[in-house]
Structure formats: C-alpha cells, structure tokens
Amino acid sequence: MSExxxxxxxxxxxxxxxxxxxxxxxDETKEAVSHLLKKRFQECVVISTCNRTELxxxxxxxxxxxxxQRFLIDFKKATGSVRDEHFTNAIGxxxxxxxxxxxxxxxxxxxGDIQILNQVKESFQISRELDALGPxxxxxxxxxxxxxxxxxxxxxxxxGAVSISYAAVELANKIFADLxxxxxxxxxxxxxxxxTLKHLIGRGIGSVKVANRTREKADELVTRMSGSVxxxxxxxxxxRSVDIVISSVTSPSYIVQPQHVQxxxxxxxxxxxxxxxxxxxxxxxxxxxxxxxxxxxxxDSLHTIVERNVDHRRDELPKVKDIxxxxxxxxxxxxNSLSVGPTIHDLRNVFESIRAEEVEKNINRFSPDDRQLxxxxxxxxxNKILHQPTTALKDGAEDQGRNKETLQRIxxxxxxxxxxxxxxxxNEKR
Amino acid sequence: xxxxxxLLVAALERNFSREPSARCWMILRREKPTTGxxxxxxxxxxxxxxxxxxxxxFLQTSVDVLVVAMPLFYGVVVFLYALSFFRESALAAxxxxxxxxxxxxxxxxxxxxxxxxxxxxxxxxxxxxxTILAACIAVGYLYIEMRTRARNTGFFILLLAFIxxxxxxxxxxxxIEIEPVLRSRLLGFHVSATLLGYTGISLxxxxxxxxxxxxxxxxxxxxxxxxxxxPNLEMLEQMSTNSxxxxxxxxxxxxxxxxxxLPLAFDNVSYWDPxxxxxxxxxxxxxxGIVAKRRFGWQGRKMMIVSLVGFGFVFLSMTLINFGxxxxxxxx
Numbered sequence: 087m088s089e090x091x092x093x094x095x096x097x098x099x100x101x102x103x104x105x106x107x108x109x110x111x112x113d114e115t116k117e118a119v120s121h122l123l124k125k126r127f128q129e130c131v132v133i134s135t136c137n138r139t140e141l142x143x144x145x146x147x148x149x150x151x152x153x154x155q156r157f158l159i160d161f162k163k164a165t166g167s168v169r170d171e172h173f174t175n176a177i178g179x180x181x182x183x184x185x186x187x188x189x190x191x192x193x194x195x196x197x198g199d200i201q202i203l204n205q206v207k208e209s210f211q212i213s214r215e216l217d218a219l220g221p222x223x224x225x226x227x228x229x230x231x232x233x234x235x236x237x238x239x240x241x242x243x244x245x246g247a248v249s250i251s252y253a254a255v256e257l258a259n260k261i262f263a264d265l266x267x268x269x270x271x272x273x274x275x276x277x278x279x280x281x282t283l284k285h286l287i288g289r290g291i292g293s294v295k296v297a298n299r300t301r302e303k304a305d306e307l308v309t310r311m312s313g314s315v316x317x318x319x320x321x322x323x324x325x326r327s328v329d330i331v332i333s334s335v336t337s338p339s340y341i342v343q344p345q346h347v348q349x350x351x352x353x354x355x356x357x358x359x360x361x362x363x364x365x366x367x368x369x370x371x372x373x374x375x376x377x378x379x380x381x382x383x384x385x386d387s388l389h390t391i392v393e394r395n396v397d398h399r400r401d402e403l404p405k406v407k408d409i410x411x412x413x414x415x416x417x418x419x420x421x422n423s424l425s426v427g428p429t430i431h432d433l434r435n436v437f438e439s440i441r442a443e444e445v446e447k448n449i450n451r452f453s454p455d456d457r458q459l460x461x462x463x464x465x466x467x468x469n470k471i472l473h474q475p476t477t478a479l480k481d482g483a484e485d486q487g488r489n490k491e492t493l494q495r496i497x498x499x500x501x502x503x504x505x506x507x508x509x510x511x512x513n514e515k516r
Numbered sequence: 517x518x519x520x521x522x523l524l525v526a527a528l529e530r531n532f533s534r535e536p537s538a539r540c541w542m543i544l545r546r547e548k549p550t551t552g553x554x555x556x557x558x559x560x561x562x563x564x565x566x567x568x569x570x571x572x573x574f575l576q577t578s579v580d581v582l583v584v585a586m587p588l589f590y591g592v593v594v595f596l597y598a599l600s601f602f603r604e605s606a607l608a609a610x611x612x613x614x615x616x617x618x619x620x621x622x623x624x625x626x627x628x629x630x631x632x633x634x635x636x637x638x639x640x641x642x643x644x645x646x647t648i649l650a651a652c653i654a655v656g657y658l659y660i661e662m663r664t665r666a667r668n669t670g671f672f673i674l675l676l677a678f679i680x681x682x683x684x685x686x687x688x689x690x691x692i693e694i695e696p697v698l699r700s701r702l703l704g705f706h707v708s709a710t711l712l713g714y715t716g717i718s719l720x721x722x723x724x725x726x727x728x729x730x731x732x733x734x735x736x737x738x739x740x741x742x743x744x745x746x747p748n749l750e751m752l753e754q755m756s757t758n759s760x761x762x763x764x765x766x767x768x769x770x771x772x773x774x775x776x777x778l779p780l781a782f783d784n785v786s787y788w789d790p791x792x793x794x795x796x797x798x799x800x801x802x803x804x805g806i807v808a809k810r811r812f813g814w815q816g817r818k819m820m821i822v823s824l825v826g827f828g829f830v831f832l833s834m835t836l837i838n839f840g841x842x843x844x845x846x847x848x
Contacts, residue, residue: 260734260743265749354815358749375735379816387737394739 088128088222089148092181093155093173094140097195100172107164110134112212118161119218126154129223133188133209135202139196140374142185144222151175157361179490182226182417184409189230190237191244198243198378198399203234225420239408246395251354253391254383255289256361258330261360261381268329269293273321273341275303276334278364283332287311295328297321299335331361333369342370347377364388369464419483427481430476430495432505435513437468475499529713567740569774579690580628587685587730589619590650590678597671612670613661620658623651623681634691639707641691646684652715653677660719660755666747669755673722702777710770714830716763717802721827722758724820736810753816757809764802771799774783794833801826 097110110118115132118141122130127143134140141154155173159165176184184193189206191198210227214217217226238244247253262268270291271281275298294313297303297320304315316324321341325331335341342361351359356379363370363384369458375382441464452460479499482492499505593615599608627648630638638644657673660666726746733743745750774792805822808814814822 257734260730260748261750263748263754352813356815356818358816378818381734383737390737391739 088144088146089179090142090178090222090226091127091148091154092140092142092176093151093158094138094175095168095172095186095225096136096138096140096174096193098193099174100168104168104172105136107168108134108139108158108162109136109287110139110162112208113445114161115209116216118158119216121161121215123156123216123218124199125149125153125333126157129213129220129413130218131209131213131223131227131390133205135205138188138193140188141467142181142223142226144220148177153495154484175187177494179414180417182229183228183414186233186413187232190406190410191234191235192403192406194249197396198245198402200238200244203231203238206230206234216302221424222421226417229413232398233410236413237406238408241402241405246391246398247396248399249281250278250364250385250388250392251285253388253395254282254332255285257362257381257383257391258286258360259289261358262329263436266290266292269295269327270330271295271297271316271324271328271330272307273369274335274365275307275334278330279334280416282306282362282364284309286330291330295324297324317485322346322350324369325359326353329360332364333361334364335369336365337369338367340369343373344371344373344377344503347374347380349375351379362388378470394408406503418490418493422483422496425496426479426492429499429505430479433475433503434468434472435504436503441465441468541790543706558687559711563725567601572633575594575629576639576690577631578629579626582622583685583688585627586623586647586650587682588623589615590654590674590681593619594671594678595675597674601668601671604745609667613667614660614675616653616654616661616674619655620651621647623654626652636691637704637802639704639711641689643684643688645707645711646680647688647719648711649680649714651679652686652711653680653718656715656719656759660759664747664751664755668728668745668747669723669752672726676718676722700777700781702773702780706773706777708770709766709773712763712765713763714767716759716761716796717823717827717830718763720756720760720763720823721830723752723759724823724827727752727756727816727820728824731820749816753820756820756823760802761806762804764799767795767799767802771795791833794829797831798826798833 095105097105100108100381108372111134115134118506119130119132122132122141124142127369128144129144130436131142139157139158141155143312152170155170159168162168164389174372185194189203191200192203194202204228210219210231210254213223213227242310247256258265258268266472268284268291270281270283270293272294294308294311295316296304296307296311296313298307299316301315301318307439308315325342331342331343344360345484347359358379359382361370361374361382363382366385368384370382370384372382372384374380441443443463451459479492482488482495485492544591593612596608596615597613597658599605600612627638630644630647636648654677655660657670657677677699726742728740730746730749730752733819734749776788803825805814805819808822809819
C-alpha cells in the first residue's frame with residue numbers, strides 16, 4: 087500500500103538565507119521531481135516559494151526521510167549551510183493535514199496569504215505534466231486546492247490589509263471611487279512609501295508624481311515607475327493637483343502645516359485629500375486631520391488598522407481548522423475506501439495460499455472420499471477465522487469518526503501478515 | 517357612462533348590501549327610474565353592470581389584501597437587507613434583490629388597483645401620497661442599485677420606504693368620492709412631479725446620512741461594519757448629489773405646474789398656503805445649496821449636511837403642515 091511522506095523547510099524552521107538556498111525555480115522543480123521519481127517515489131510534487139520548499143511523495147516502501155533531505159541539499163548544492171534540523175517531516179495523515187494547512191494559508195508567514203494557493207496549483211501542474219501523479223497525489227492535490235477555495239469563500243481569513251502599504255491602499259479605495267482618475271504624490275523615497283506607490287499603481291492609479299530632496303533619486307524612481315518629477319520646493323503647489331500624498335522624508339519639523347493645507351483645500355475646491363504620513367518623526371502636522379475632507383493617517387494609525395485586521399484573521403482560525411479537519415477526514419475516508427477492499431482481498435489470498443499449500447501437501451494421507459471433505463472443512467475454518475476482522479475493517483471504513491483508527495489497522499494487518507509490499511490496484515502509479 | 521356607473525356603484529356601496537346581483541338590480545332601477553318594465557336591452561345593461569361590479573369587488577379585495585401585504589413585504593425586504601449588512605448572511609444577500617423586485621412589482625399593482633377601484637390616483641390625501649412616496653423611493657433605490665451594483669445601502673434607504681408604507685397602510689381610507697377639483701389632469705402632473713422631487717430629496721438625504729457615517733468612521737479610524745460594507749465616500753456623495761439634482765429639478769417642475777394650475781382651479785386665489793410656502797422655502801434652500809456647490813466648491817461633508825437639513829424641512833412640511841395648519845392644500 088502506498089504511503090505518503092512530506093518533507094519541507096519553511097519560515098518556521100529556517101531563516102531567509104537558508105530558505106533562499108533551498109528555493110527551486112520551475113526548471114529545477116521539474117528536474118528534482120524527475121530525479122525523485124526514478125529512485126525514491128512513485129508519485130511526487132514539489133512546492134517551492136520564498137517561504138517554503140516542500141516535497142510530497144508516495145511509495146509502497148517509503149525512503150528514509152534523511153536520505154531525501156540529503157538529496158535535496160545535494161541537488162541545490164547547499165551542503166554545509168542547510169542541515170537536517172531545518173527540515174520537518176510528516177507521514178500519512180499528518181502530511182495530508184500539513185498540506186491542507188499550507189493551502190489554507192494558515193502556515194504562511196502572514197496568516198491568510200493568498201499567494202500560496204497559486205503556488206500549490208502551479209506545482210500540481212508541473213507534476214501532472216511530468217506524469218508524476220498517481221491517484222493518491224492527484225486526489226490529495228485536488229483536495230488541497232478545494233480546501234484553499236473553501237477557506238477563502240467560507241471564512242474571512244484573507245480579508246483586510248495586513249501590511250502598512252496595503253492598509254493605505256485599502257483606505258484609498260474607501261475614499262475614492264475610481265483610482266484611475268486620481269493622482270498620487272510621493273514625497274521622499276522610503277521603502278514603505280515606494281511599496282505603497284507600487285500597490286497604488288497596481289490598482290491603476292491615474293498619475294504619479296515624485297518629489298525628493300535629491301532630484302536624481304526622484305528621477306531614478308520616475309524612470310522605473312513612469313511618472314513626473316516635482317521640484318521639492320514646489321511641494322505646496324503640487325498638493326493642489328493631487329488626491330493622495332505619501333510622505334516619508336526624514337525631517338526634524340513638519341513639512342506640511344495646517345494653514346497651508348487649509349489654503350490648498352480652498353484652491354482645490356475642497357476635493358478630498360488623502361495624506362499617508364509614514365515619516366518618523368511625522369512629516370505632516372496632525373492638526374491637519376481636523377480640516378474638512380482631509381484624511382490624514384500616520385504610521386501608528388496604519389499600524390492599528392493592520393493589527394486589527396490580523397486579529398480579525400486570527401479570530402477566523404477555528405473556522406479554518408474545522409474545514410481542514412473535515413477535509414482531512416474526507417480524504418482519509420476516500421483513501422480507506424480504496425485500501426480496505428484490497429487489504430481484505432490480500433489477507434484472504436494469504437490465508438488461502440497457506441491453506442491450499444497445506445492441503446495440497448497432505449492430500450494423499452486422506453482417503454479419496456475424504457479429500458473433497460477436507461477441502462471444504464479447511465475453507466470453512468479460514469472463513470470463520472477471517473469473518474470477524476473482515477467485518478470490523480469494513481465497519482470502520484464506513485465510520486468517518488474512526489478514519490485514523492482504520493488506517494492504523496490496515497497498516498498493522500499488512501505488516502503482521504506480510505502483505506505490506508503487496509500492490510494495491512487503486513493506489514499504484516498508472 | 518363609466519364615471520356615472522362608478523359613482524352609482526359608490527353610492528350603492530354605502531347604502532346597500534354587498535351582494536353583486538342585488539346591486540345590479542338597484543342600478544337597473546336607478547337607470548330606469550320611470551318605467552316599471554324591463555326590456556331585453558336592460559339585460560345587456562344588467563350583465564355589464566354585473567361584470568363591472570364583480571371587477572370592482574375583485575379590485576376591492578386585491579386592495580384590501582395588498583394594503584396589509586405591502587408593509588409586510590417591505591418589512592421582510594428591510595429585514596433581509598439588514599441581515600446581509602450586519603450579519604453578512606449569504607442567503608439574505610441572494611434573496612434580497614429578488615424580493616425587492618417582487619415587492620416593487622406588487623406595489624405598482626397596488627397603486628394601479630387603488631386607482632381603478634376608487635376611480636382616482638392615490639394622490640388626494642397625505643396617506644395616499646405616502647404610499648406613492650414609498651413606491652418612488654423603492655423604485656429609485658432599485659434603479660441606483662442596478663446602475664451602481666452597490667447592494668449594501670438598501671437597508672438604510674428601504675427603511676424609509678417601509679416607514680412611509682406602514683404609516684400609509686395604517687391610516688389610509690378607501691375614498692370613492694373626492695373633491696371634483698382633485699380630478700384635474702394637471703393636478704396629477706403637479707403631484708407626481710412634486711413627489712418625484714421629494715423622493716429625490718429623501719434618497720439624497722439617506723445617502724448623505726450614510727456618507728456622514730462613513731466619513732466619521734474613516735476620520736476617527738474606527739472601522740466598523742459601516743466601513744466594511746458601505747461603498748466608498750465618493751460614490752455615496754455622487755449618489756446623494758445625483759438624487760438631489762433629480763429631486764430639485766422635478767420639484768421645480770412640480771411647483772411650476774402648481775402655480776399654473778392654482779388660478780385655474782380656484783376662483784379667489786391666495787398664495788398664503790403653508791404647504792406652498794414650506795415647499796418654496798425648501799426649494800430655495802436647495803437652490804442655495806446647489807449654487808454654493810457651484811460657486812464656492814462646497815463638497816463632501818458640508819453638502820451632505822445641507823442635504824440632511826433640507827430633508828428635515830421636507831419632513832416637517834409633510835407632517836406639521838399636513839396635520840396642523842390649514843390652507844387650500846387641505847382637501848378633506
């Protein structure tokens with residue numbers, strides 16, 4: 087019977103420089119999967135993102151996890167820096183539930199990160215192209231995608247911005263109807279400011295202006311983002327014609343004053359002005375907040391939004407875990423339904439072959455009249471012995487609450503009667 | 517012929533039993549008061565009158581049912597919109613647009629049935645007008661919902677429709693005989709234009725209210741259910757401004773027709789009517805608001821407050837003046 091093994095390295099166990107070393111691009115992923123299929127696994131999927139590199143494989147006799155780890159380290163030529171303790175392994179049900187947790191986004195660095203589902207889909211695709219999927223992994227990956235979809239529609243785990251820059255963009259979307267008709271001014275060239283600008287461009291902001299003390303830096307940014315440069319001295323003037331201001335300069339005093347904003351508001355006929363002040367110390371006088379139609383947010387208030395959203399996502403965790411448990415159970419039930427039948431069949435075959443062999447060996451000791459009788463009697467004995475375990479197995483497979491128990495029983499049976507290596511029709515690679 | 521028939525039926529309605537054939541017999545007697553004989557042509561009159569009265573009875577029954585059903589329908593619609601807004605119920609979100617369309621359709625049927633059953637459009641008393649106002653608000657909202665695809669403001673808007681319809685259904689009377697002066701076609705235009713104006717103003721105020729709530733939440737960084745579920749500020753402002761412009765224009769037309777109709781309808785005309793003055797006052801207030809918007813670039817919060825204050829006056833005009841003061845606008 088095929089067993090499932092997962093081996094992985096993630097942000098839980100390894101720092102970014104280690105994860106970087108283990109990251110596989112698409113070509114490397116294909117190569118690694120092909121290699122692993124040759125020797126170690128019957129089915130194989132490799133998922134690699136900046137936060138995790140994970141491998142899922144099935145085999146009737148699983149390879150030693152450390153052997154697979156060594157293969158991965160050698161494959162990425164990362165001997166020395168990446169060590170065994172950076173890896174986590176899981177077998178069977180634990181591996182299934184781990185994959186589902188990953189797909190649901192609750193193993194992500196930022197809880198509820200949507201990106202991961204696309205990566206899972208991509209890896210699924212790669213393995214399918216390489217013909218590296220049998221019924222077990224095929225069903226597993228499809229179930230994982232299903233989990234991701236369910237979590238997104240049935241819970242709010244992905245809702246609300248969870249980074250400063252996204253929170254600012256979300257706010258802009260609550261103030262303005264159509265960002266493509268709005269202009270943004272970036273003052274200074276901090277990392278968060280630039281990221282916020284990038285997100286706004288991603289949402290189709292109308293036009294971009296950049297002002298910086300050193301003009302070259304502004305020029306450089308503008309060539310990358312396609313916009314126009316505003317002279318730092320003409321800031322006041324620029325405020326008249328933009329709708330969103332992102333400010334992140336290092337300045338000992340406020341660079342935007344309330345009286346100044348007040349006069350600008352008059353000139354811009356009180357069109358709403360959204361100011362994102364991510365400078366520390368603050369760039370915009372907080373008194374500007376009191377002016378009508380001016381929406382001023384500093385880094386602290388944006389942090390508050392992010393924290394609230396993260397809390398909200400955490401509140402959704404129980405719902406997500408319920409979904410995962412439900413889907414893990416459904417998966418095991420599916421797996422059991424495939425393995426209970428063949429196991430019973432194999433078990434009967436083992437007993438039958440022993441019986442037939444013994445009868446065959448001793449058949450000459452009986453009179454011709456008794457020979458047929460002895461065949462019937464021995465068959466009856468075997469049937470009676472096997473009756474109880476057979477019904478117990480079948481009943482267990484039908485009861486969803488005893489999925490894990492059934493799986494353990496099957497494994498125990500196969501091991502005890504030496505049918506562990508027997509081929510299973512349903513779970514073998516095509 | 518038809519009008520005299522209906523008047524006849526109305527008179528019979530009050531005086532005689534509700535059994536149709538008995539009433540037909542009475543009509544026959546009225547139509548033929550001088551002769552004691554019944555001719556074959558009388559049977560034609562008889563059967564016409566009979567089917568006419570049966571139709572009237574059917575209309576009467578439909579009106580009787582709908583007058584109770586309408587506030588119930590609005591109640592359920594408002595409840596569904598509230599459920600999907602505050603509790604994020606997916607089922608309510610799926611059902612609400614369907615039920616809203618059904619309710620609007622039934623409401624239009626109800627108005628038609630009323631018009632047919634009582635032989636005048638329901639514009640003669642304040643409670644008749646309230647049901648029209650409720651229908652206008654519901655239709656107006658449905659239009660906005662279909663255009664903007666923003667389905668989350670319904671609770672606040674349709675609540676107004678529900679309140680108007682509830683008040684109407686509770687106090688409305690089945691009037692058959694009305695002042696002849698109220699049968700003028702011009703009056704129909706006057707009332708419908710003014711009502712559309714008030715509808716625009718009500719919608720504008722409701723969206724203004726939503727704008728102010730969202731504005732407050734964004735300004736004070738308290739992001740609750742309002743922040744989460746409402747569309748953005750700019751869209752709310754646009755909805756409010758558009759409804760306001762629509763309301764102002766139709767109100768202007770309504771007032772103009774009123775001024776034109778007044779000397780035609782009454783012999784000695786006095787313009788000192790509280791409702792007239794109240795409406796003119798509201799009209800001037802909105803004019804100032806619109807001019808201020810153009811001239812001084814008033815935007816956002818200020819304009820929304822103007823729209824709410826305007827609605828306050830409309831409400832006063834609708835209630836105080838209708839119930840407290842007398843004037844030529846009082847017809848019953």
